[in-house]
Amino acid sequence: MRYREFWELVDDVLGSAEGRGLVRELVLDELGQRTAQQALDDGDEPRSVWHALCDALQVPDAARWGSDPHRAAPPRR
Structure with a gap:
């Protein structure tokens, strides 16, 4: 995952502000x-x-990858 992808997911999944x-x-x-x-x-x-952020916020695995159906979920580690 690149930094750009991280911030896109933050905005998409958690809301930008x-x-x-x-x-x-x-x-x-x-x-x-x-x-x-x-x-x-x-x-x-x-x-x-x-x-770590998603775990702390209890974001379900299915919701962690935002609204783009083509975005591949990166492995945990």
Whole structure:
């Protein structure tokens, strides 16, 4: 997953304003008590950060890949 794809999914699945706020502000245990933005800034893979964010928000697997039926779901790790 590329950074561009990460942000597209944030906007599509979580909503652009709310999702981007969560990326900046929600501290995630799975990311070592960092926000998704901090993890990305530290060089964590966008795919891992996306899964951690979705896990914390209890986004079902079927809903994690947005509205594009051709988007392939990246493996967890």
